[in-house]
Amino acid sequence: MIPPTHLRRILPFTIGLLVILALFTPIRYLDWVGWFGSLSQRLVAPISHPLSSLARWLAPAGKRVADDDAVRVLEESLEEVKSQMLREMQENARLQRLIDELNVVVSVNPKQAIRQVYAPVYGSASDMASGVLSVRAGRREGVEQNTVATAMGLQLLGKVVSVTDRTCTVVPITAKASGQVGAMVMLDNSTNGLFCRLEPTGNGTLRGQAEHRRNNATAAPIEPVIGQAVRLSDTDRWPRSAQMLIIGTVEAVEPAPGQPLRSVITVRPTVADLTRVSEVLLRISAPGEDSKPSSAVAAPPSRQGGTP
């Protein structure tokens, strides 16, 4: 046991060390702390996970449309098929352009295997940015950085930003930390929608200016309409298997400040609060698959269990 007088003497030195670590140490030299962080998170998980599950059960994320189980299953199947179809169409259009440009024959593997892993949320990952989720699945389950997470149905939830052996951290698309996301307002069942770049507002919605386009036949401007579906279309920052997943529906359309002919849309996810989901579905691609131009075929999901 250290005598109290010694504790008093070393206190100023400890505080000085903390000041250096907190303020002046570049983050590239703090990688070693991650191991202790991971260990600490595993230690508190037995307490935080049951509490988090209970709280999320009492106040679930909820879906904005009331439905029973049968309708929900049908809706999810419909969304799965729709997403696959749109992804195929987008992919076909891209490949067609590629073929036209290069004038070569491209052989395409149309079967991209995606393993889906259900994993429970066991707490909040950060107290500095609200909504960042700690999820109980990690490298052992094949999760890696940039793995896509979805919520109920094919609602895009977010992306894995850091991963340890047994846990990972998911930043939802509605969290400020996730940054901008490219999206498409779906005008019909084709991929000829209006592009937009959406930014999280901090209140569970995303907002951004929609592309200005006119109808070729009538020259009338094509405006987004409240209720239209908005899907992910951001090949620069998101894996190919995530394209055309649902971001949400258009909740409000208003003229852009200073540019009255352009529209600013507000998009709300189909899950009322993405930060309150109790379980996420991680879509794990086979290594290197996401770099291949191919369409997605989803395998049956497996359920993640055990203590982290």
Place this chain on the structure above:
Amino acid sequence: MNWLAFAAVAWVFLGLEKGLRDALELGSTGASPSFVFGLLTFIAISAQSTTALWAAIALGLAMDLVFNVPLQGGAGTVNIPGPHALAYVLGTQFILSLRGVMVRRNPLSMGFLALVGFLVCSATLLAIFTTKATLGVPIEWDATRKLLEGLGSSLYTGVLATLLGLVLIPLAPFLGLPSHQQRRFGRRA
């Protein structure tokens, strides 16, 4: 103070903080209560000043390890040791300077001290992370929003600490801290 009992209670409170933080958030305001600071307030009221400051460092470092700091644009997360520890030390020091004029056995005193202590703590965290963001560290940081969140969280932590006081004050002997309720019924020396 019995450090082993403290570690056990701290473990439970860290679990509460991690598990219930999102669930207890006030809508989308980002304001949520801190269980860990409630515990620290109780220790700062009851323990010797050096003990309280070491407890602040221990709990702060645990918070730094359990909670990550997201980087800009979804580029990952990082554990930065120190910000919470320093913030808790300053918050504790503020409580230590005020505890002499408070009725220590009253849960309302604990609520008030938690409120003002957490304000100091939030201001310190704000200063540290704003400095880091200004120095070019690519952390996701919105100072104005965090200031408002800090104010809301302080009020919320004050309310929670009042309730925690009802649980923690009887737990004082288990933590090896002087029980302020003993004197009401015990024989005075």
